[in-house]
Amino acid sequence: MFVDIADSTMLYERIGNATAAALTQRVLAHLRQLVEEHKGGVIKSLGDGLLAAFPACDDSIRAACAMIDSQDRFGLRLRVGIHHGAVIEGVGDLYGDACNVAARVQQIARQGEILVTQALVDGLSPNLRERTKPLSNVAMKGKTAPVRVHRVRSADDADDAVESTTLGFSMVTEAGDAMVTLHLSYRGQDITMSRALPRVTIGREDSSGLRIASRQTSRQHAVIDFTRESFLLTDHSTNGTFIRSGGSPPLVLRRDSTKLVGSGLIGFGAEALDESQDHVVAFRGELA
Known part of the structure; x- marks a missing residue:
């Protein structure tokens, strides 16, 4: 299991370094206690999260x-990813494909969400298996076949719908090109991303960095991060994210990530046909 405090960087900016660090430590201590109460063990701390292991699938879900x-x-939100499989135990760490898959699953979870793999679901007792809902087949680096991902149901499943297979693509620039500025335009609102503004959350929630006023858009739909001199869009949605750039065929993301390159349109929840649509954002990248 990988568990992470969502948007911890923004937390430090919002309440200050000392207060945020103290709060983070209290949360991690609480998470460690819950792991131990459910027969698990914390392998290591990850700054704003934990890596833990459990003797049984049911224990990890509980x-x-x-x-x-x-x-x-x-007053925080967590993201949890769990996979079941064999690992290699090192000194204060775990290694192997199972750890890589669990980490990837945690990365694509939305705030307040638990995502698990088919392998984990297969090991659950019937009553806990009923609490899971299949989402998408997620393409993962280094794996020849997509991994089936399930969501553990919560009391609030209002943003629920049947999801389909994830198609994983990667749009890359020419060698040596590095985008350092990304301009987002939506209904007269303009946001410029760069090192000074390295993350923008996108969704229907009022608290989103870029709020999309469309019923087709999920409350926590996607996030764009500036990392390694490129802008990475990660979809967390129910209906998917549709990217149209240049003359290339439309790219569809469902619980997956891609680099934004050049300029084009992004449809949050449906295909992007025109910039005037209420779910469509125009983007334009500038190279160094």
Whole structure:
């Protein structure tokens, strides 16, 4: 299991370094206690998260649910990813494909969400298996076949719908080109991303960095991060994200990521046909 405090960088900016560090340590101590209460062990801390292991699939799900149930106590949101498989045990760490898959699953979880793999679901007792809902087949680096991902149901499944297979693509620039500025335009609102503004959350929620006023858009639909001299869009949605750039065929993301290159349109929840549509954002990147 990988568990992460969502948007911890923004937390430090919002409440200050000392206060955020103290809060983070309290949260991690609480998560560690929940892991141990459910027969698991914390392998290591990850700054704003933990890597933990459990003797049984049921134990991991119960611990994850307890974590999500307690997150409001701290005013934070967590992301949890769990996979079942063999690992290699090192000194204070675990290695192997199972760890890589669990980490990837945690990365694509939305705030307040538990995502698990088919391998984990297959190991659950019937009553806990009923709490899972299949989402998408997620393409993962280094794996020849997509990995089936499920969501552990919560009390609030209002943003629920049947999802389909993830298609994983990668749009890359010519060698040596590095985008350092990304301009986003939506209904008269313009946002410029760069090192000074390295993350923008996108969705229907009022708290989103870029709020999309469309019923087709999920509350926590996607996030764009500036990392390694490129802009990475990660979809967290129900209906998917549709990217149209130049003369290339439209790219469809569902619980997957891609680099934004050049200029074009992004449809949050449906295909992007025209910039005037209420779910469509125009983007334009500038190279160094």
